[in-house]
Amino acid sequence: METTPCEDLLEWLYEYHMTNHIWPRWPLSIEQRRDNDLTQDTIQQCITNLTKAELLDESNNCLALTEKGIDAGRKIHQKHKVLSCFFTEMLGMKPDDASSQACILEHTASDDTIKRLDTYLSKNLGRTYLSSKTSDKKDSHHDTPPFFLSQGKKGEQYEIIAIKGCNRLQRLTDLGLIPGAHLRITQQLARSLVVTVKDCDIAISPEIASVILVTPWKNNA
Amino acid sequence: MEKQRIGLLGNPNVGKSLIFTHLTGIGVEVSNYPGTTVHLKHGLCCSQDCPFVLVDLPGLYALNGSTPEEQFIREMIMRHELDSLIVVLDARHLERNLYLLLQACEYDIPLIIVVNMMDYAKEHGLELDLNQMQEMFCVPVIGTSAIHGTNISEIVPAISAAAHPRWNTQYDAHIEAACRSLNRLSQISKKEALHLLEGIEPWPHTTLKSKEELQETAKIITAEVEQEHQMSIQQIIAANRHYAASRIAKKVVSHTPSKQKLDLDYLLTRGFPGIPILLLLLGLMLSIVFMLGSALEEVVVELFTTYILDPLGLLSLSPLAYEVLYALAMAVMAGLGIAFPFIFIFYLLISALEDSGYMTRAAFLADRVMHQFGLHGQVLVPMILGLGCNVPAIMGIRQLNTRRERFIASFLITMVPCSARTVIIAGIVSTYLGLWWAFSIYLVVGVLLIITGIMLSKVTPGTEYGMVLEMAPLRLPGPKQVLIRSMIHIREFLFVAMPLLLVSSVVLGLLGYFGVLSWFEAVMAPFMTGVLGLPGFASTALLFGILRKEMALETLIVLAGSADLSTLMNGIQLYTFSIVSVLFVPCVSTIAVLARELGTRHAILVSLYTVLLGIVVGSLVHLIMSM
Numbered sequence: 001m002e003t004t005p006c007e008d009l010l011e012w013l014y015e016y017h018m019t020n021h022i023w024p025r026w027p028l029s030i031e032q033r034r035d036n037d038l039t040q041d042t043i044q045q046c047i048t049n050l051t052k053a054e055l056l057d058e059s060n061n062c063l064a065l066t067e068k069g070i071d072a073g074r075k076i077h078q079k080h081k082v083l084s085c086f087f088t089e090m091l092g093m094k095p096d097d098a099s100s101q102a103c104i105l106e107h108t109a110s111d112d113t114i115k116r117l118d119t120y121l122s123k124n125l126g127r128t129y130l131s132s133k134t135s136d137k138k139d140s141h142h143d144t145p146p147f148f149l150s151q152g153k154k155g156e157q158y159e160i161i162a163i164k165g166c167n168r169l170q171r172l173t174d175l176g177l178i179p180g181a182h183l184r185i186t187q188q189l190a191r192s193l194v195v196t197v198k199d200c201d202i203a204i205s206p207e208i209a210s211v212i213l214v215t216p217w218k219n220n221a
Numbered sequence: 222m223e224k225q226r227i228g229l230l231g232n233p234n235v236g237k238s239l240i241f242t243h244l245t246g247i248g249v250e251v252s253n254y255p256g257t258t259v260h261l262k263h264g265l266c267c268s269q270d271c272p273f274v275l276v277d278l279p280g281l282y283a284l285n286g287s288t289p290e291e292q293f294i295r296e297m298i299m300r301h302e303l304d305s306l307i308v309v310l311d312a313r314h315l316e317r318n319l320y321l322l323l324q325a326c327e328y329d330i331p332l333i334i335v336v337n338m339m340d341y342a343k344e345h346g347l348e349l350d351l352n353q354m355q356e357m358f359c360v361p362v363i364g365t366s367a368i369h370g371t372n373i374s375e376i377v378p379a380i381s382a383a384a385h386p387r388w389n390t391q392y393d394a395h396i397e398a399a400c401r402s403l404n405r406l407s408q409i410s411k412k413e414a415l416h417l418l419e420g421i422e423p424w425p426h427t428t429l430k431s432k433e434e435l436q437e438t439a440k441i442i443t444a445e446v447e448q449e450h451q452m453s454i455q456q457i458i459a460a461n462r463h464y465a466a467s468r469i470a471k472k473v474v475s476h477t478p479s480k481q482k483l484d485l486d487y488l489l490t491r492g493f494p495g496i497p498i499l500l501l502l503l504g505l506m507l508s509i510v511f512m513l514g515s516a517l518e519e520v521v522v523e524l525f526t527t528y529i530l531d532p533l534g535l536l537s538l539s540p541l542a543y544e545v546l547y548a549l550a551m552a553v554m555a556g557l558g559i560a561f562p563f564i565f566i567f568y569l570l571i572s573a574l575e576d577s578g579y580m581t582r583a584a585f586l587a588d589r590v591m592h593q594f595g596l597h598g599q600v601l602v603p604m605i606l607g608l609g610c611n612v613p614a615i616m617g618i619r620q621l622n623t624r625r626e627r628f629i630a631s632f633l634i635t636m637v638p639c640s641a642r643t644v645i646i647a648g649i650v651s652t653y654l655g656l657w658w659a660f661s662i663y664l665v666v667g668v669l670l671i672i673t674g675i676m677l678s679k680v681t682p683g684t685e686y687g688m689v690l691e692m693a694p695l696r697l698p699g700p701k702q703v704l705i706r707s708m709i710h711i712r713e714f715l716f717v718a719m720p721l722l723l724v725s726s727v728v729l730g731l732l733g734y735f736g737v738l739s740w741f742e743a744v745m746a747p748f749m750t751g752v753l754g755l756p757g758f759a760s761t762a763l764l765f766g767i768l769r770k771e772m773a774l775e776t777l778i779v780l781a782g783s784a785d786l787s788t789l790m791n792g793i794q795l796y797t798f799s800i801v802s803v804l805f806v807p808c809v810s811t812i813a814v815l816a817r818e819l820g821t822r823h824a825i826l827v828s829l830y831t832v833l834l835g836i837v838v839g840s841l842v843h844l845i846m847s848m
Contacts, residue, residue: 119448163456171689173459174282176317179452180460187490190589192598194490194692198317198467201486203585205597205687 004107005038006046007076010055011106012036013065014073023064079106081129082118089125144216149195150209154188158214165211172212175202182217224265225273226302227380230294230325231309232318233280234578234693236337238262239367240309241277242701244376260709268377276303282691284324285419285455289619295421298328305383306332307376312342312349312364313694315474319466320459323390326358327412331383333361335376340366341694346477354473359387368699392461395449399442406438407431418443418454486695489582499586502574507608507663510567514640515647517562525554541734548730552723555769560610563640564714565707567609572706575602576698581690588688594671595678597688600630606710607637611811613713615818625683631819632677635807635827636670636834638663641770642803648774649799653787662800669804669834718810725768725809738764752836754843756790759798766802768809773802793846797839805835 012035016024024032028043038046047063050056055069065073080102087098115130122128146161160181163172176198177183187194191206231237245264262277279290284298297303308325310318315336325332336351355362361379365372392400392415400414409417416422417439443454450457489495529550538546574580580602588598600621607614611634618630638646651659732738738761746757753759759777766773777786777798786795806828807815816824 162451169689170286170288170455171282173456174286174320175689175691176320176463177689178456178460178463181463187487187585189490189492189495189586192585192588192688194585198314200314200317201692203581203588203598203688203690203692205588205592205685205689207685208687208689 005042006049007107008103009036009038009043009046010050010065010069010073011076011080012038013056013063014070014077017065017070018077023062026058026061026063028063075111076106078129079109079114082114082121083109085121085125085127085129086117090121146213146215148210149183149185149193149212149214150191150206152185152193152209152214154185157182157184157217159183159217161213161215163212169208169211172208175200177202177212183214225271225304226276227273228276228278228294228297228303228306229309230278230306230321231280231337232282232311232314232321233691235280235309235311235318236367237280237309238277238705239699239702240307240335240337240365240373240376241275242705243367243370243373245275262709266377268380273304273380281321283321284328285416285421285458298325298330301330303330305380306330307335307380308332309335309337312336312338313345313347315349316466316470319469320462323388323462323465326386326388327390327415329385329412331360331385333363333376333379333383334358336362336364337367339364340369340371348475348477350473350475354469357388357469357472360384368696390462390465393450393457395446396454396457396461399439399446402442403435403439407435409435414439415458418446419458420455486582486692489579489695490585490692492586495582495586499583502579502583503605506567506570506574509570510563510608510640511643511647511651511659513566514563514643515651517566518558518644518647521558521562522554525550525558529554544730544734545727548726549723551730551772551775552726552769555726555771555775556719556722560641560644560714560771563643564609565711567640568707568710569703571606571609572703572710573698576696576702576706578693578695580605581692584688584690585692592685593678594633594674595629595681595685596626596633596674597685599688599690600626600633603630604634604637607634607639608643609640609710610714610718611635611637611639611807612718612814613710615811615814616713616717619818622686623683625681626686627819628681628683628823629674629677631815631823632827632830633670633674635811635815635831636666636673636804638666638803639770641808644771645766645774645799645802648771649777649786649795653795654792658796662803665800665838666803669838673830673834717814718808721810721813722769726772729765729768752840752843753797753801754847755794755798755801759790759794762798763802763805766808767806770802770808773798793843796846797843800842801835801839803835804831804838806831 013024016032016035026047027040028036033040033043036043047056047058050069051058055066055072057064057066057069080099083102083105084095084098087093087101088095091098093101118128118130149158149160152158160177160179160183162179163169163177172178177195181197183195183197185193186196186201191209192203193206193209194201194203196202229237229241241262241264244266260279264275264277265272266275267273278294281291281294284291284295286292298306306325308322310322322334334354336349336354339349342349349364351362351364361382361384363372363375363379365376367373391397396415396418399418400411403409403414403417404411417435420439420443446457447454452460489498530547533543533546533550536543583605584598584601586598587601591597591600600618603614603617606617614634614637615631618627618634621627621630646659646662650662729738741764742757742761745760749755749757749760762773762777765776790798806812812824812828815827
């Protein structure tokens with residue numbers, strides 16, 4: 001597999017930075033090479049690949065991960081943690097064996113598998129290794145923090161992010177006011193609103209508007 | 222052979238009722254289904270000499286909810302009480318309407334699709350490819366315009382071609398997986414599994430034990446899926462259906478950008494001129510009811526007196542029989558002769574307003590004011606209906622979501638001057654003191670209503686729910702539709718309020734016959750004179766007023782022995798009497814409905830409050846005006 005050594009290097013660089021707070025210099029020292037268990041040639045090739053993928057920045061003779069690279073490194077690191085925790089704590093394997101098995105599986109296990117394992121561990125051990133910071137949903141229009149629809153402005157369009165106490169408000173769901181739906185405020189009187197969803201006008205009271213979390217939405221079409 | 226039963230299913234305001242009227246004519250039978258409060262309209266129609274029953278189901282947005290209507294119709298379909306469905310969709314809002322259709326497709330019932338309001342859609346620059354839709358669902362799809370009657374005749378022949386739609390909504394992978402697990406556990410279909418996940422009572426044929434087991438499993442799976450998605454499972458399923466609906470709509474509907482928003486709607490929902498228009502409309506409506514009602518009432522009373530009451534006196538009956546018959550005749554006259562003209566005209570006007578789609582705008586405009594009372598805009602509609610008769614208005618508050626809202630609304634509605642109270646205001650205040658004095662009573666009641674509302678919103682426990690209301694499209698009401706709608710409103714008055722009226726009238730007649738009333742009068746006289754400054758016989762009139770509001774007036778006339786009240790009571794007394802009887806205790810029918818809807822304790826509470834209010838306000842008026 002082509003990607004495996006690259007991912008190993010990525011993970012090693014991430015971990016190195018986490019413990020030493022600096023990026024390793026190129027070429028790597030013998031000690032460093034022993035630590036990451038990769039040959040000079042492989043590393044050389046991986047650096048080229050990672051740089052091409054904009055995960056690594058090797059200017060100034062320094063192997064520094066880009067922001068994207070840090071995210072990717074963290075992800076692999078977390079995968080490793082989840083797997084080795086599962087192997088030691090749940091299956092009773094020796095830490096060294098667990099770690100080396102995790103090293104192999106971390107490259108092939110899907111994100112979903114890891115997520116489920118992590119959920120399983122958090123349920124059984126009360127531990128979680130996946131930080132919420134790895135959210136890959138970071139869309140460009142979610143830049144502004146979400147706010148309640150009651151703070152919205154007339155004539156503006158919004159996307160629904162979440163609805164608090166959702167089960168109580170079945171009617172909202174029926175009318176298409178669900179997370180992900182787009183709406184426009186067409187009328188505003190005191191704090192009561194008329195919103196247009198799916199081309200239908202719906203009047204809602206202030207207390208309903210204040211459980212709907214939204215974020216501005218631009219219609220590009 | 223039993224007649225086939227075909228259900229008309231659709232969102233509110235899609236023109237379902239209009240199609241129903243077109244297909245069945247005006248001879249409609251409205252029934253409350255046994256043991257429920259759900260209204261169903263039945264009508265007969267004929268397909269190739271084979272009669273079938275068409276059932277107009279209440280307008281729904283979904284089939285998976287927990288409102289009584291949704292639950293009832295869902296069970297009706299699951300129990301195979303309907304042979305097939307006509308699903309009516311609104312061409313202008315196809316995407317939203319498809320949501321209900323997609324749910325209907327998941328039940329084991331053949332259906333046809335009617336896409337109504339094709340003409341409106343065209344006006345708005347929408348082009349619908351119904352053939353495409355027919356191919357997708359493999360059931361007949363008919364485009365109609367019910368308001369012009371276009372293509373309506375094609376519906377009945379198509380019913381025989383009704384089929385199980387060949388449509389499968391694709392759900393999220395986790396939902397599909399959950400359905401498969403449930404299926405492996407107990408061989409239930411995907412539809413049943415979805416129901417379980419949504420928390421709906423499973424199909425009736427599953428045995429109790431496996432049902433509980435399944436529900437338990439479904440709960441565990443649900444929790445897992447919800448954690449995964451950070452959304453409730455209902456929302457996930459709904460999102461999948463909405464997405465499917467939007468994909469279908471994209472294929473079927475093509476826009477041409479000639480869309481122009483109706484400016485009228487924009488104006489109606491603005492603070493100005495929306496609110497002045499609302500007040501003007503209400504004032505206009507009340508004035509029309511007031512004037513036309515009084516004129517009609519006079520005619521009816523005269524006819525009744527000449528042809529029924531007078532001949533009754535000429536018959537040589539035993540005094541007891543005479544008393545009972547007289548009481549019955551009076552009750553019929555009061556109900557049909559006096560209240561009816563007012564109610565009928567009122568309901569005609571209100572039905573026209575409801576049909577025009579204006580009521581939803583009014584609800585939006587009133588939302589803010591209603592919040593001061595711990596209520597929301599939707600309560601405005603039953604409150605306005607209360608101007609006709611309190612009984613159906615109180616029945617209308619069932620749709621409110623929380624007990625707190627129902628509690629406050631029931632208090633306020635019983636204070637709304639119904640047409641029987643209008644009779645008193647018109648008959649006493651307007652006749653002897655003038656029109657402006659009559660309006661002053663409305664003003665006083667209005668102020669008291671506001672004070673009561675604010676007070677109740679402070680002391681009533683519970684949470685607010687708020688309003689989620691689709692704005693019905695604005696349109697010109699059709700006379701036939703308005704007539705049918707007002708007949709449905711009046712039906713509640715005739716079948717709920719009238720029987721109570723008859724019974725209470727006879728009881729009162731008997732009380733009078735056995736001398737209980739004169740004893741009561743003697744006991745109450747000091748109080749009446751001292752506190753309210755009214756003559757003793759007014760207490761009997763007020764007592765009668767409990768049974769039937771407008772009877773307070775008649776009794777007063779009878780007891781006074783003269784049709785000209787001004788000879789016996791002065792202006793202050795007349796005004797005091799009117800305001801007390803308007804405020805004082807809702808009539809027996811209202812109390813009975815209150816007890817049925819909210820419990821006996823609540824009914825007693827409301828009655829006590831209004832008695833106190835009547836006496837306090839009456840004595841205040843007496844004090845202030847005598848100074």
